[in-house]
Amino acid sequence: KNTHCSQKYIEQRKLTDQINEIIKKVSLPETWKEQMLEKLESEKKALSTKSQDAIQNHKKELQNVNSKIQKILSMYLDEELEKEEYLKMKESLLNRKIELKEKIKDFGQGRYNWLELFKLWIIDAHQANKAASGENLDEKKKYLQKIGSNFLFLGQKVSLELLPPW
Numbered sequence: 295k296n297t298h299c300s301q302k303y304i305e306q307r308k309l310t311d312q313i314n315e316i317i318k319k320v321s322l323p324e325t326w327k328e329q330m331l332e333k334l335e336s337e338k339k340a341l342s343t344k345s346q347d348a349i350q351n352h353k354k355e356l357q358n359v360n361s362k363i364q365k366i367l368s369m370y371l372d373e374e375l376e377k378e379e380y381l382k383m384k385e386s387l388l389n390r391k392i393e394l395k396e397k398i399k400d401f402g403q404g405r406y407n408w409l410e411l412f413k414l415w416i417i418d419a420h421q422a423n424k425a426a427s428g429e430n431l432d433e434k435k436k437y438l439q440k441i442g443s444n445f446l447f448l449g450q451k452v453s454l455e456l457l458p459p460w
Contacts, residue, residue, distance in 0.1 A: 321422030
C-alpha cells in the first residue's frame with residue numbers, strides 16, 4: 295500500500311541507539327548474573343534438602359498407614375472388628391495412603407520448575423548485553439520481540455510495552 299506517513303525519517307544509527315537503550319534497560323550486568331546464579335544454586339540445594347526431608351517423612355507415614363491397614367485387616371479376620379467399622383477405617387486409611395503417594399510424587403517432580411525458569415531468565419537478561427553491543431540488527435529485532443510488544447515509532451522515538459517478566 296502507498297500511504298502517507300506523517301512521521302519524519304530517522305537515521306539508522308539513531309534508531310539503533312534507541313533500540314540499544316531499550317535492550318540495555320532489561321539487561322543484567324555480569325556481576326549481577328553471577329551473584330544471582332550463585333544464590334539460585336544455594337536456593338536449589340536448600341529446596342532439595344527440604345524436599346528430601348519431606349519425602350522421607352511422607353514415606354515413613356506411608357509405611358505406618360500400610361501397617362495400620364494390615365493390622366485392621368488382621369483384626370477383621372480375627373473377628374475383632376465389625377464389617378462396617380472395618381470398612382470405615384479402611385476407607386480413611388486408603389484415602390490417606392493415596393494422599394501421601396500424591397505428595398511424594400509432587401515433591402519428586404516439579405519442585406524446581408520455577409528455579410529453572412528463573413535461571414533461563416537470568417541468562418536471557420544477561421545476553422541482552424550482547425544484543426545491545428552487537429551490530430547484528432536481526433539479533434536486536436529478535437530480542438525486542440522477545441521482551442516486548444506494541445512497538446511504536448512516534449516523534450522519532452521508539453517505544454514498546456514490555457512483556458512479563460521484563
